[in-house]
Every structure is written in C-alpha cells, then in structure tokens.
Amino acid sequence: MAELKEIQKYVTELFAKQDFAKQPLVLYEPFQYTMSLGGKRLRPLLVMLAADMFSLDYRQTDNAAVAIELAHNFTLLHDDIMDESPLRRGKPTVYQKFGTDKAILSGDVMYAKAYDYLLKCDTDKIPQLVKTLTSVLIQVCEGQAYDMNFEQRNDVTQREYITMISLKTSVLLAAALKMGAILAGAKAEDMNALSEFGLYLGIAFQLQDDILDCWSDLNEFGKVIGSDIVDNKKTILFLTAVEKADNGDDRELITWYLEKTNDFQKKKQRVIELFEKYDVRSDVEKMIGSYTIKALDALDRVNVEQNQKDNLITLAKELINRKK
Amino acid sequence: MAELKEIQKYVTELFAKQDFAKQPLVLYEPFQYTMSLGGKRLRPLLVMLAADMFSLDYRQTDNAAVAIELAHNFTLLHDDIMDESPLRRGKPTVYQKFGTDKAILSGDVMYAKAYDYLLKCDTDKIPQLVKTLTSVLIQVCEGQAYDMNFEQRNDVTQREYITMISLKTSVLLAAALKMGAILAGAKAEDMNALSEFGLYLGIAFQLQDDILDCWSDLNEFGKVIGSDIVDNKKTILFLTAVEKADNGDDRELITWYLEKTNDFQKKKQRVIELFEKYDVRSDVEKMIGSYTIKALDALDRVNVEQNQKDNLITLAKELINRKK
Numbered sequence: 127m128a129e130l131k132e133i134q135k136y137v138t139e140l141f142a143k144q145d146f147a148k149q150p151l152v153l154y155e156p157f158q159y160t161m162s163l164g165g166k167r168l169r170p171l172l173v174m175l176a177a178d179m180f181s182l183d184y185r186q187t188d189n190a191a192v193a194i195e196l197a198h199n200f201t202l203l204h205d206d207i208m209d210e211s212p213l214r215r216g217k218p219t220v221y222q223k224f225g226t227d228k229a230i231l232s233g234d235v236m237y238a239k240a241y242d243y244l245l246k247c248d249t250d251k252i253p254q255l256v257k258t259l260t261s262v263l264i265q266v267c268e269g270q271a272y273d274m275n276f277e278q279r280n281d282v283t284q285r286e287y288i289t290m291i292s293l294k295t296s297v298l299l300a301a302a303l304k305m306g307a308i309l310a311g312a313k314a315e316d317m318n319a320l321s322e323f324g325l326y327l328g329i330a331f332q333l334q335d336d337i338l339d340c341w342s343d344l345n346e347f348g349k350v351i352g353s354d355i356v357d358n359k360k361t362i363l364f365l366t367a368v369e370k371a372d373n374g375d376d377r378e379l380i381t382w383y384l385e386k387t388n389d390f391q392k393k394k395q396r397v398i399e400l401f402e403k404y405d406v407r408s409d410v411e412k413m414i415g416s417y418t419i420k421a422l423d424a425l426d427r428v429n430v431e432q433n434q435k436d437n438l439i440t441l442a443k444e445l446i447n448r449k450k
Numbered sequence: 451m452a453e454l455k456e457i458q459k460y461v462t463e464l465f466a467k468q469d470f471a472k473q474p475l476v477l478y479e480p481f482q483y484t485m486s487l488g489g490k491r492l493r494p495l496l497v498m499l500a501a502d503m504f505s506l507d508y509r510q511t512d513n514a515a516v517a518i519e520l521a522h523n524f525t526l527l528h529d530d531i532m533d534e535s536p537l538r539r540g541k542p543t544v545y546q547k548f549g550t551d552k553a554i555l556s557g558d559v560m561y562a563k564a565y566d567y568l569l570k571c572d573t574d575k576i577p578q579l580v581k582t583l584t585s586v587l588i589q590v591c592e593g594q595a596y597d598m599n600f601e602q603r604n605d606v607t608q609r610e611y612i613t614m615i616s617l618k619t620s621v622l623l624a625a626a627l628k629m630g631a632i633l634a635g636a637k638a639e640d641m642n643a644l645s646e647f648g649l650y651l652g653i654a655f656q657l658q659d660d661i662l663d664c665w666s667d668l669n670e671f672g673k674v675i676g677s678d679i680v681d682n683k684k685t686i687l688f689l690t691a692v693e694k695a696d697n698g699d700d701r702e703l704i705t706w707y708l709e710k711t712n713d714f715q716k717k718k719q720r721v722i723e724l725f726e727k728y729d730v731r732s733d734v735e736k737m738i739g740s741y742t743i744k745a746l747d748a749l750d751r752v753n754v755e756q757n758q759k760d761n762l763i764t765l766a767k768e769l770i771n772r773k774k
Contacts, residue, residue, distance in 0.1 A: 235592070
C-alpha cells in the first residue's frame with residue numbers, strides 16, 4: 127500500500143500536466159481554464175485510494191481519475207450558471223469570464239470528454255465504468271433539480287435536504303471509489319460497502335461545506351462568505367435554525383429568505399447572528415459526526431486488511447475537519 | 451428486408467409510447483416536452499435501417515434508437531439557448547417555455563439518459579456504441595463552437611462552413627447508421643463506408659435546411675422563415691452570395707449582417723432578394739446534388755445485396771427533396 131501523501135502528490139502532478147486546450151479555442155479555452163483552477167482533486171484521489179486499497183497499482187487508474195474529475199467540473203460549470211455564482215476557487219466562474227453560451231458548451235464537451243477518458247480503460251471494464259458514470263450524472267442532475275426546486279419552497283425538511291445533497295454531492299464521491307474498485311476487480315459486496323462509505327462521507331462533507339460557507343476565511347475558502355445566505359439556499363443551517371427558533375425568530379429568518387434585499391451585508395450578518403443564537407453550528411457538527419461514524423462502519427465491512435483502509439480513514443478525518 | 455414505411459411507422463410508435471416524465475418534474479417535464487414535440491425521428495430511423503440492411507431485425511435496436519434521438523434532442527435543447535431560438539417544430543423552445551436554467555439542466559440529464567439507453571444493449575456491443583456516441587458528442591460541440599465563432603468573423607469560407615455543418619449535423623447521422631451496423635455485427639469496412647454515406651448525406655441535408663430557411667412555408671417547416679438571416683448565420687447561401695455578388699451588393703449583404711437593425715422584415719426581404727438576384731439557390735442545389743452522389747457512391751461500396759440498400763436510397767432522395 128502506498129502512502130496517502132504520495133498518492134496525493136501523484137494526483138496533483140497528473141492534473142498539472144494535463145493540457146485540454148486545443149482548437150476551437152472558443153470551446154477548449156474555458157475548459158482548460160476550469161481544469162486549471164485546481165481544487166482538491168478529491169474524486170480522482172478517491173479513485174486511486176480505492177484501487178490501492180484493493181491492491182491495484184494506483185498509477186494504473188489515471189484515465190478513470192481524469193474522467194471523474196472532468197465529470198465533476200462539468201457539473202460545477204453548469205451549476206455556476208444556474209446559481210449565478212460569481213467566484214469559484216477565488217477566481218471568476220466560467221460563465222462570468224466567458225459568457226453563458228461558452229459556459230454551457232464547454233461544459234457539454236467536458237461531459238463527453240469524461241466518457242472519452244473512461245473509454246481508454248480496459249475494454250472489459252468499460253460497461254461497468256460507463257454505467258457508474260451515467261448513473262451518477264443522472265443523480266447529480268436530479269439533485270440540482272431538487273436544489274432549484276427548494277429555492278421556491280418554504281416547507282423543505284431536513285430529510286429532503288439530506289436526500290438532495292446525497293444526489294448532488296455524495297453519489298459522485300461514491301462513484302469515484304467504485305471506479306477504483308471496478309478497476310481493481312473488487313467483489314460486488316466490497317464495492318457496495320465502499321460506495322456506502324462514499325455516500326455517508328459525502329453527506330458529512332457537504333454539511334461541513336454548509337458550515338464553511340458561514341464561518342470561514344474568504345482567502346482560504348475561495349468563495350464569498352455567506353453566499354448560500356445571499357442565494358437563499360436552504361442549507362442544513364437554515365432548516366435547523368427555522369426548526370429551533372422561537373416564533374419571532376423563525377419568521378424573521380423566513381422573511382430574510384423571501385424578501386428581496388440589496389443590503390446583503392446586513393442580511394448575512396443578521397442571519398448568521400440567528401444561526402449563532404440557536405447554536406445550529408453545533409447541531410450540524412453532531413450530524414457530521416454521526417454520518418462520519420456511519421461512513422467508517424461501512425468501510426469496516428470491506429473485506430481487506432485493516433491497514434489497507436488507513437488512507438481512506440485519514441482522508442475522511444481530514445475532510446471532516448477541514449477549514450476550507 | 452422490411453418495408454421503409456413499416457420501419458417508419460415502428461419508429462413513430464416507439465417514440466409515441468415513451469414517457470420520460472418522472473420526479474423531479476422540474477427536470478423531467480422539459481425533457482418530456484422536448485421529446486413529445488416530434489420531429490422527423492430521422493436518427494433512430496437510420497439506426498434501424500442500417501440494422502435491417504445488415505439483416506438484423508430492426509425491432510432489436512430500440513435502445514440505440516432512443517439513445518441517438520435523446521442525444522440529438524439534447525443538442526437542440528442547448529443550441530436553442532445559445533442561438534436564442536424562439537420556436538422549435540412550431541412550438542416555444544424549452545428555454546423560452548421553462549427558462550434557461552431548466553433548459554440547461556434537462557439537457558444535461560437527457561445527455562446522460564442517452565448513455566443510459568446504450569447501456570441496455572448487449573454488453574459486448576457497449577464499448578463500441580459508447581465510443582461512437584462519445585466521439586460524435588465531442589464533434590457536435592466543436593461544430594457548435596465553430597458556428598458561434600463564425601458569427602464573429604467576416605472571412606468564413608465555404609469550405610469552413612462545410613466542415614462546421616459536418617461536425618454539427620452529419621456526424622450524428624453517420625453515428626446513427628454506425629450504431630445500427632454495430633448492433634448487426636457488420637464488418638469494419640462496411641461500417642466505414644456506411645458512415646461515409648451518412649456524412650455526405652448529412653451535408654446535403656443541412657444545405658437543404660439552409661434553403662428551406664429562406665424558401666419554405668412557415669406552417670410546414672415549423673420554424674420562422676428567414677431566422678438564419680435574422681440571426682446573422684453565415685449559411686452557404688450567404689457565403690455563396692457574397693462570393694458572387696458585385697461590389698455594391700456584397701458590401702450591402704455584409705452590412706446587413708454587421709449592423710444591428712430592428713426591421714427584420716426589411717432585412718429578410720432584401721437579403722433574400724439579393725440571394726435571388728445571384729441565383730445562389732441553384733448553386734446550392736448543385737452542391738446538394740454533388741454531395742448526394744458522393745453519399746450514394748459510398749453506399750455502393752457496402753457489401754450487401756443491392757436491394758438491401760433500397761430503403762436508404764429512397765430515404766436519401768426523400769430528404770434531399772423535402773419541403774419542410
């Protein structure tokens with residue numbers, strides 16, 4: 127088994143050397159821009175860690191690793207248009223920099239390129255890999271649709287929210303792990319347990335993201351603080367706060383999310399004050415703890431030597447405790 | 451071999467019975483709307499005709515036929531956003547009816563569903579089918595990128611235009627035929643000759659589309675007459691006219707395409723007058739004839755009995771002579 131840091135370094139270098147720019151530039155320049163923005167490269171790392179756990183040389187999974195990162199970046203590219211997000215990783219989003227049309231189109235070609243990379247894998251693995259990617263892309267679109275739908279609704283439950291983020295975020299982490307397992311020829315039951323680990327880890331990861339949106343340093347996080355509040359995103363913090371707040375406060379919270387205001391600073395400040403008044407951060411941190419335990423329980427069921435799981439355990443803890 | 455009309459009827463019924471509406475409706479309602487708008491169902495028909503030509507029962511190709519139609523409709527959905535097209539098949543386009551965000555997202559899920567249908571085919575055919583679809587989707591995006599780029603340029607050549615429409619239109623027809631051939635287990639050389647037929651047929655088909663945009667009846671064609679002119683699309687008619695026109699007229703044509711005007715009626719009328727003055731329609735009809743001959747020559751090289759090719763020959767002639 128390889129060291130976690132070694133694999134992380136390998137992933138960073140793999141993406142540093144990719145060059146997606148080619149003709150026509152109108153299409154591939156925004157593509158290359160997106161891919162060069164960096165990011166955690168978490169999904170490719172998961173492909174490689176899964177392969178490594180099942181004793182396949184992680185350096186044999188480059189194509190699947192690139193494929194899943196392309197698929198992920200495609201979803202970000204289109205989501206940023208729909209969410210009108212100005213920044214991604216501290217830089218202007220593609221639609222802001224190149225315009226909506228080019229953002230749509232370069233996302234579309236990135237989508238196909240994800241499949242194109244999968245097609246470079248061993249032929250006998252292709253049907254399973256393509257099935258995994260396709261299923262996850264359908265679910266991510268459904269998750270984004272629920273997310274859009276929630277913006278129009280005032281009766282979203284915590285349970286619905288968890289379903290939405292599972293679809294929008296977790297399934298992609300689970301798919302990355304599954305791809306590594308497929309390439310390593312893992313057994314179906316192990317693959318399923320590992321996917322379950324990815325699903326729960328993804329939920330914990332997204333809940334942590336919700337926290338970081340409110341309490342984080344702009345430079346470290348690379349996004350605008352409180353952007354979920356400005357966008358009226360009914361995150362777990364909002365849903366928990368509305369549930370816990372007394373009559374006056376819950377109405378005030380809902381009003382902030384319903385009424386149009388241009389005073390975003392005041393809105394963010396007041397909403398975060400209310401989140402703090404009801405201490406929803408610690409509620410959400412408890413949820414994160416509970417999903418992390420579920421994730422580790424699932425990982426426990428994978429039939430490989432305990433020490434083979436060390437990297438995934440270390441990574442899971444890093445993700446849950448991350449500050450950006 | 452089956453009758454052309456029988457296969458056409460089968461394709462129509464196949465799509466009439468599809469129901470893509472499911473939860474979340476925000477995602478699948480625009481999807482179902484798009485698929486219920488109808489259209490020629492040309493690409494699924496080509497899948498089936500190719501299978502039938504190579505002696506596979508065409509009724510065994512439903513999944514690939516649905517896949518290619520989904521892929522085609524996905525491209526229309528996103529293109530209509532980029533081109534700001536108000537109408538498609540005489541009805542409001544998805545982005546007009548449901549908004550840009552839902553149009554982007556339902557296009558994205560349609561894209562994945564295309565792969566999902568391919569995955570229902572025999573496992574041993576999946577890698578080749580996925581490769582065909584992926585390659586074509588990349589090319590279609592590149593074609594759309596060139597199309598967008600041409601709007602900004604004043605030195606587009608006829609040759610560049612033909613390359614662009616090959617990418618944007620023809621490759622999808624070629625891919626449809628190839629999928630039918632893959633399912634029927636045709637030989638590589640026959641598949642390639644058939645794809646070539648599709649490529650040339652696609653060019654002829656698109657050139658005919660350019661003609662129909664100017665000289666066609668709105669009710670029959672289902673689009674707004676002269677919309678290419680309003681959108682400053684440098685179609686083959688425009689490029690040919692600019693090349694043939696005398697000094698004053700070519701400047702006038704270029705000016706119509708450069709300057710902003712709100713008097714679209716006058717613009718369309720005057721541009722079509724100039725097209726007619728230089729008789730570019732008959733030039734383009736000659737090109738169509740020449741690409742049709744190339745298509746039929748390629749079909750001729752496919753190693754099956756001559757009468758097995760009758761349906762494709764009949765269809766090709768119908769397409770080239772169509773009035774809508």
